[in-house]
Amino acid sequence: MNGALQIGDVFNFQNKSEYLVNVETSSYEKDKSIWALGEQGLCHFKMENNQVVMLKEPFLANTLNVSDPWNLVIHDNKLYVSNSGPRIGTENQYVRTHISVLDQGDWSVLDVGETPLVNNKHGKYLCSSYNLAFDPDDPNTFYVGTWFEGMYKIKGNECVGHYTHLNSPFQLNWALNVPYVAFDEYKNLWVSSAPYLYMLPREKQSVSTDELTVNDWYQFDYPEIANNKYAKLLIPKHSTAKWVVKGYWGGLIFAFDDKGTYNTTADDKTKSFTSFIDQDNKTFDPSYYTCIAEDNNGQIWIGTSSGPIVITNPNNVFNDNFRCTRIKIARNDGTDNADYLLQNIEITDIFVDGANRKWIGTTESGLYVVSSDGSEILEHFTTENSQLPSNRVTEVVVDPVTGVAYVGTTNGLAAYRSDAVQASEDYSSVYAFPNPVRPDYEGWISVTGLMDNSLVKITDVAGNLFFEGYSNGGQISWDGRDRKGNRVKTGVYLVFASSTTTGKQSGVVTKILVVN
Template identity: 35%
Template sequence: MRHTNNKIIIIGFLLSAISFSVMAQVAMGKWRTHLSYNNVTQIAQSPNKIFAVSQGALFSVDKQDGSLYFYSKTNGLNGSGITNIEYNPTTQELLIIYSNGNIDALGNNGIINIPDLYNKQMSASKAVHHILFYQKKAYLSCDFGIVVLNLDKKEVADTYYIGPNASQVAVLNTTIHNATIYALSKSTIYQASITEPQLVNYAYWTSGTSWPGTGDFQGIVSFGGKLILQRGGKLYKQENDNSWTPLLVGVNAFNVSNGSLAVFTDNVTYLYDTSFNAKTINNLGTITDAEYDAQNSTYYLAANSSGIISYKQTGSETPVVNYFKPVGPAVNIPWDMTFSGKKLFVVPGGRWASQNFTNGDVMMYEAGVWTNIYAKTIQDKTGHLVNDFMNVAVDPLDNNHFFVSSYGTGLYEFKNNTFANWYNHLNSKLETAVANDPYRYIRLDGAVFDQQGNLFVSNTSAAAGIKILASNGTWSQLTYPAIASKPTLGKILISNQNVNQKWVLSVRSQPGIFVFDDNKTLTDQSDDKAIFLSKFTYPEQDKTGNTIHTSQYPSAVYCIAQDKNGVVWVGTDIGPFLFNNISKVYNDDYTCSRVKIPRADSTNLADYLLVNEHIKAIAIDGANRKWIGTENSGVYLMSANGQQTIQHFTSTNSPLLSDNVLSIAVNPVTGEVFFGTDQGLVSYQSDAADAESAFGNVYAYPNPVRQGYSGVITITGLVENTQVKITDIAGNLVCETVSNGSLATWNGKDANGRKVNTGIYLAICANADGTLSTITKILVIN
């Protein structure tokens, strides 16, 4: 007992001797999701929780304390892009359907994956529209028919093709009424006996014609001993004599939950009991789904942008209304991202031949908190649509002051994180592509500041493709014939080797790269140098070993980045190209290069890096490594020269939400890498960040390293190529490493691979020539 007490006192003393500056650090190699919860359209309830789907993301609200919990691939889900959920009280499981047909069953004992539909080879869509539980089965209404799940075995039991001659039918939903199963499509309602053992045979399914109303069939359900039908926006109730009575008009959807029928119209939610007595809920916005908690006499409503609403009314008393809405980005469309210090900016634009007409929102993430500026708040001030934000240019002196380019509606300025000014064809040099509809076709991209505070922006389908807003507020433009009226101009990169040199992407339809040098005279183009590169020529060796020159003409040029050595990396539809010695880019004999990766065989042959992959995003980290995002193959982390694949993340082998990567941004301070995909935003804590200029706030995390911890220990705040030596308190060398930018890592083991003993360890850090040094302490408890 005495020995134990002494140990506690010693450890307590050691803890007090170490400075703790590790607040909200993400563990090395860990993932985080950053999903939007701004459009709750579906809910389901268990005895203790309300589950909700918003833009494909899943979260829950605890009924007792209102606490929120989030579900994603980082904590066990097997997919992203959720389309349907339903809770089965019999098995006490939440069935989760993904857009690709994958299925998870979330229960008290964890998550069980049911991949049968996902793995099925078929040309038809795997979209699931509705889930019906009956006995120990789940009936899934699919675009091709009905899939029946065996909930005990967690597998597909049957697939019903119920159309004539077993043809495919897009089934919208099913219900069981008086031992008959009904399957509803837009034009036909099929029915069969639920006790028929051969329902897989289409011949047992019949279609009736005595249905009320006109228009498309929209939903069918058994409630209160009656069959309820939605058709053409009207709701009908079948009477005991099989006649139909109109129940309600202007119906958008309905749902049955615990003896309550909820019917949703544009402005009112009607709540029917089993005797078809109705009460209404007004003034709560658009409602699309509801669950009734009979035990607590509380309705939970899927209220779109308002999140989840709980509604409880006792007699004629004033209803008790509560709102539950998680904080997150505005939408799950991370088209483009950029960091300013530790502040992340995300915009949800998009375009190809024409704009996507996506709402122009600005999403900002700083210190673990999301702040959104919504398009509507801007539209209320401009009186015009705000669409397709393409990129953000942040004032280098004030990251609360920034500009956002739009592919269609102009240029927007924000001050103190609030909309301030709108620049269009009337008050600037900006040009519209369509004269008779000017406000929707001011197509911009590539906004970027130079060192003098001048803002450059590319202007598609304009006589002058480059527009400049000077730091004094005046506008000018650069007219180059090579990009005049180009149909899709993209990003602008200002060279880190020569700030006068700018690289401008022509994304599609006449794709290539326009490079110009303004010679510091923005108002005088007579001394400029410029070239348009549509043909990418690079040297390679033929079979005899002679150097030849090969030329490629990419069909699309998606992205551009410049590394710390001045090499420009360009992502195309046929892989990445590298541009070295960029001061010579104007020469007629200039050539680029491609990275060759030797094959892992005895042929001595090599393949070009990511050849024929669509490279959608490239980001450079603090160790000059390349994070490369593709359209179909996820993310690659390549060494500085591109020769070595350090990581390859896909939606299969990691929490990456999708293999279609739209954008990548690296936090320059922490090294956390953010991946924008077509399913939303996710981040990964990497082991490299931008180096410091001097040793300042150097510390290690986690610290202390507690017993049972199996991850790496990170030392941060280092300068470029810091030599780090880990020693025990007696000065014995335990480990030696070199930093990746500002970060170095230690696995907590000695040179022989053994976990070190409990004690204080010193991280002795020195720059490459030994002129700068510092020491930080690490407490290990094993």
């Protein structure tokens, strides 16, 4: 910042303040004081004899610094939010990366500082990056691909590794792009990069990038996914085939089983789909494919330009009679007619929560929440009926512990507390919140840490039943009222739970104190 101007006034800062760094905007007041918003936050100052006199030192709001949240990931009970490099709808190749971290209600900025460059297409800072893949054994280390500079390894807020065409099989052709990175169950690191797919085995990830060579990598030369600059990779937990979404225009879905023989593709099974045959033997041929997710039952959900499809048995993908499923929703108009789920709606992201419900983002229609099997639309959030900042949803994640859904949009981030969290294996960690329930509290009381689809009963100490229901995943909510809709009296209420899946009875799993 060189000064603040009003018509007829000129300021020349002889001694710049340390607070006035990378000022984005400023406002000139009638008393000739100035409000300025910069890297250090919002501050208020005036000029005396060409010197900066601070009236209010900079402060930063407790919020994220990412205006266009595109990549969201929850890791180690923290939410990481970052923007994106070139993608469908934009080829802006010079976007500086911003990463914000939400930890127990407090936002912080993860600034990795200067990063090494080999391509030199942009400045010295992390730029035009993609999703974050966290090291399975180190919650403070992640890998991130970029458009121009290959892939970086970040530990804390320091770059500790740079993977480029000099030490990796990536190809430098104006760009040096790595649009997707992911770990498999054996902690191998899989990397999507034009023109092919690559894997860095676990034992080579600790090798310094100064000593790493191209020969330390495995390369998968599948011609179907060559030049995959927008590719996404899914490594399922319940089936053997890995899936690649090669998007967007002219894209396809590619499935492959490497058989664990990484040094050769000769024994691999592969199959590619530019279109699918559905359960009614009809051809489904969308313009492009956008995203992919595995649900809690091992089914594969694929987002397209014309709604979602489901792979109900992924292990059959290589069979000649393989079919996808297009989910139908009954019209309930007295006929047997039904409509395809979100037919002709472009899907941007699919996330599966602890109750196996699907959160489906779209380009123009906001956010949908559908039942486990997709046969029922449970919620539909738009800018008109909610605080969703934009109807163009970029990505969704649901915190498995709190049930809070974080929704990235082109106009910012939104949060919504849902009633589904990841189920527990037993009842050893059940708790209720808020607890105690104070007189001024009017919201829901949540019981979390339950086994999947638990039957929950809430009684007073005399055994009178006030509530009964089934958990969504590992959580259930109670409004604190009896069966007639009246707020319950002051007292201790007992929560009983039993598993409908295993038949396990647990008795009292927690207690709730209500104070009126």
